[in-house]
Amino acid sequence: MATVTYRQALRDTLRAEMLRDENVFLLGEEIGLFEGSYKITEGLLKEFGPRRVRDTPIAEEGFVGAAIGAAMLGLRPVVEIMTINFSLLALDQIVNHAAKIYGMFGGQASVPMVIRTPGGGGQQLGATHSQNVELFYSFIPGLKVLAPSTPAEASAMLKAAIRDDDPVLFLENLALYNTRGELPAAVEDVEPAEIGRAAVTRPGTDITIIGYSRMARVASEVAETLAAEGVSAEVVDLRSLRPLDRQTVVDSVRRTGCAVVAEDDWLTYGIGAEIAATIQEGAFDWLDAPVRRVAMAEVPLPYAKSLETAALPSAESLLTAVRATLRATGRITPGTDATSPRPALEPVR
Amino acid sequence: MADTVQAAPARSRRARGAQAPEPKTDAAAPDAAPPAADAGTLVGYYRQMLLIRRFEERAARAYTEAKIGGYCHLNLGEEATVVGLMAALRPTDYLFTNYREHGYALAKGFNAVAGGSGGSSPHQPSRAERVMAELYGRSTGVSKGWGGSMHLFDAEARLLGGYGIVGGQVPLAAGAALAVSYKGGDEVVMCQMGDGTTAIGAFHESLNIAALWNLPVVFVVINNGLGMGTTVESSAAEPELYRRGAAYRTESLRVDGTDVLAVRDAARTAVERARAESKPYLLETVSPRLKGHSVVDPARYRSKEEKEALKAADPLARMALELEEAGILSADDRDRLDAEVTAEVDAAAAFADESPAPEVSTLFDYTYATPVPGELRRLPADPVFGS
Numbered sequence: 001m002a003t004v005t006y007r008q009a010l011r012d013t014l015r016a017e018m019l020r021d022e023n024v025f026l027l028g029e030e031i032g033l034f035e036g037s038y039k040i041t042e043g044l045l046k047e048f049g050p051r052r053v054r055d056t057p058i059a060e061e062g063f064v065g066a067a068i069g070a071a072m073l074g075l076r077p078v079v080e081i082m083t084i085n086f087s088l089l090a091l092d093q094i095v096n097h098a099a100k101i102y103g104m105f106g107g108q109a110s111v112p113m114v115i116r117t118p119g120g121g122g123q124q125l126g127a128t129h130s131q132n133v134e135l136f137y138s139f140i141p142g143l144k145v146l147a148p149s150t151p152a153e154a155s156a157m158l159k160a161a162i163r164d165d166d167p168v169l170f171l172e173n174l175a176l177y178n179t180r181g182e183l184p185a186a187v188e189d190v191e192p193a194e195i196g197r198a199a200v201t202r203p204g205t206d207i208t209i210i211g212y213s214r215m216a217r218v219a220s221e222v223a224e225t226l227a228a229e230g231v232s233a234e235v236v237d238l239r240s241l242r243p244l245d246r247q248t249v250v251d252s253v254r255r256t257g258c259a260v261v262a263e264d265d266w267l268t269y270g271i272g273a274e275i276a277a278t279i280q281e282g283a284f285d286w287l288d289a290p291v292r293r294v295a296m297a298e299v300p301l302p303y304a305k306s307l308e309t310a311a312l313p314s315a316e317s318l319l320t321a322v323r324a325t326l327r328a329t330g331r332i333t334p335g336t337d338a339t340s341p342r343p344a345l346e347p348v349r
Numbered sequence: 350m351a352d353t354v355q356a357a358p359a360r361s362r363r364a365r366g367a368q369a370p371e372p373k374t375d376a377a378a379p380d381a382a383p384p385a386a387d388a389g390t391l392v393g394y395y396r397q398m399l400l401i402r403r404f405e406e407r408a409a410r411a412y413t414e415a416k417i418g419g420y421c422h423l424n425l426g427e428e429a430t431v432v433g434l435m436a437a438l439r440p441t442d443y444l445f446t447n448y449r450e451h452g453y454a455l456a457k458g459f460n461a462v463a464g465g466s467g468g469s470s471p472h473q474p475s476r477a478e479r480v481m482a483e484l485y486g487r488s489t490g491v492s493k494g495w496g497g498s499m500h501l502f503d504a505e506a507r508l509l510g511g512y513g514i515v516g517g518q519v520p521l522a523a524g525a526a527l528a529v530s531y532k533g534g535d536e537v538v539m540c541q542m543g544d545g546t547t548a549i550g551a552f553h554e555s556l557n558i559a560a561l562w563n564l565p566v567v568f569v570v571i572n573n574g575l576g577m578g579t580t581v582e583s584s585a586a587e588p589e590l591y592r593r594g595a596a597y598r599t600e601s602l603r604v605d606g607t608d609v610l611a612v613r614d615a616a617r618t619a620v621e622r623a624r625a626e627s628k629p630y631l632l633e634t635v636s637p638r639l640k641g642h643s644v645v646d647p648a649r650y651r652s653k654e655e656k657e658a659l660k661a662a663d664p665l666a667r668m669a670l671e672l673e674e675a676g677i678l679s680a681d682d683r684d685r686l687d688a689e690v691t692a693e694v695d696a697a698a699a700f701a702d703e704s705p706a707p708e709v710s711t712l713f714d715y716t717y718a719t720p721v722p723g724e725l726r727r728l729p730a731d732p733v734f735g736s
Contacts, residue, residue, distance in 0.1 A: 057557060069521035070525065074528065246733065
């Protein structure tokens with residue numbers, strides 16, 4: 001077992017997949033000579049040459065479309081778009097073409113490609129460089145949308161994405177690149193993940209906290225804090241935003257009786273709304289309190305640190321929501337946020 | 350020949366105010382005088398053009414009978430362009446098209462299909478049958494009823510799809526050419542598009558990428574003079590569209606799209622240059638469409654005189670006359686061919702009529718090539734979770 005950063009896990013996995021399969025190649029903005037804006041592709045041009053590590057013009061629609069066409073002929077392009085904000089320029093190619101080609105031609109051509117792209121606020125990058133617009137992609141049948149939260153998941157899910165025959169949006173959060181974690185094996189031996197499965201990353205009995213990407217990690221921190229106070233929180237990491245593993249979410253909420261959803265994007269029409277609706281459809285009779293959602297403030301993200309920090313969901317904001325939900329269920333007594341004895345639960349039915 | 354095919358230097362000189370002559374813009378000759386086509390080849394082209402004509406007329410009728418739904422954009426008037434372009438491709442070359450594509454689906458790889466476009470047995474439906482069945486939304490269609498008029502796909506013919514978003518197919522074609530080049534193959538990718546496409550970002554991004562990366566792709570702009578009802582002159586700052594190649598140091602040529610041999614020879618030049626030198630090429634064919642943008646468009650934006658002039662420029666009638674004057678095809682021969690082709694189209698319509706609609710049980714079969722757990726396979730009345 002080795003401790004690696006999220007960044008290193010991605011880089012080593014790309015390299016391992018390129019060594020494994022000649023059809024895997026990289027293209028994107030600044031991935032070659034510059035070695036990647038966030039250094040995920042460091043050293044790969046030197047090792048594999050410009051045929052397999054291809055710098056592109058700053059023309060997202062063109063190079064994403066080119067990757068789709070190459071994938072239709074059997075190559076497995078892994079595209080890097082410098083930030084998810086720029087992917088909006090390629091929205092037509094991703095939504096109208098990558099997602100539709102398998103369906104609209106009756107299964108005659110598939111698009112085995114991966115688009116890797118980082119997003120997220122907290123870096124003081126201003127309104128157009130700090131968004132998480134994964135919702136746009138998660139809405140579209142035909143796409144697969146992954147958002148791993150740890151180095152081990154990043155490696156296993158990137159492998160799965162590259163070997164999958166469908167277009168995969170692989171979402172990275174800037175705040176995760178330097179986080180560390182253990183890989184279960186040498187990177188070439190990491191088992192590809194099963195796409196479309198959420199994970200219960202921490203079992204618990206009092207409340208379910210559901211997150212993905214950065215907020216899955218924040219949820220784990222919050223669960224740790226609560227454990228010290230005698231509250232047992234279960235954490236569900238969605239990992240795959242499309243397909244969405246509704247069953248794992250519902251099963252967890254049926255066990256705990258209440259839930260908070262944490263997302264790093266805007267509230268209205270967001271992924272948290274979808275999860276809340278899922279819980280309503282699948283676990284309404286088990287709920288002891290309404291589902292709460294924690295999300296970004298509904299503003300274009302400001303540059304000033306004070307405003308940006310206030311706008312982003314954090315461990316503190318998540319903790320506040322979790323405690324409010326626990327109070328509403330009677331699992332903690334109003335006025336005391338800590339260790340009051342938990343009253344006996346009476347199931348709704 | 351370089352002067353006529355390379356529009357770039359002339360244009361840039363003019364932009365700087367130098368007194369350069371205008372480059373030729375009409376039916377420019379390719380490398381050499383067109384090789385004389387033998388009578389059999391000419392009659393073959395004529396027959397394919399006629400098939401497209403009768404097929405499209407039949408499609409228009411079927412549309413008014415509500416047998417074809419959605420949109421239906423016809424190739425009427427563009428038959429010489431379609432047949433000429435397809436004659437320049439090898440069966441192994443790839444083709445991307447836009448939504449005006451029935452003719453391409455009929456003609457791509459025509460020579461490679463046993464018995465031409467005609468089916469040899471009831472188990473092997475002809476190209477015309479499979480295309481018509483697609484227009485009817487039947488499971489026997491080239492895209493199994495999932496695509497319809499705008500999204501024909503035929504893996505065997507290497508027709509890699511018709512695309513309905515203007516310009517959407519252009520980056521895909523560049524990418525397919527990248528794959529050919531990556532694998533060291535000698536196939537060429539042809540990308541058909543309309544004149545309206547040349548105003549779109551994807552067009553420019555793709556020409557740039559194709560030139561930078563030396564991709565074997567031929568971009569073909571079918572200039573029918575109108576993007577729906579908007580004229581080229583009112584939507585393109587440079588209405589001589591082939592000149593746009595100059596910005597990307599890409600050789601380009603404009604050709605009379607109503608002349609099947611001129612189109613074929615120009616396309617051969619473009620395709621063989623792309624194949625031999627692995628370089629993109631921009632070909633513009635001037636090919637007025639005889640009717641409206643789609644079946645339901647009466648083309649009121651065209652004057653009566655314009656419509657009369659179009660009728661006179663009908664490439665099919667023109668070719669028939671030329672073949673008759675050359676003593677290659679008599680009026681009787683023509684009638685016989687017409688009867689043959691009409692029978693073929695009748696058979697296609699009958700096949701489409703008799704073919705089954707796709708089973709509702711197959712609704713979820715084509716969302717993902719690699720199926721996944723947790724995928725929502727739910728009809729509107731189904732609950733998300735079991736009761």
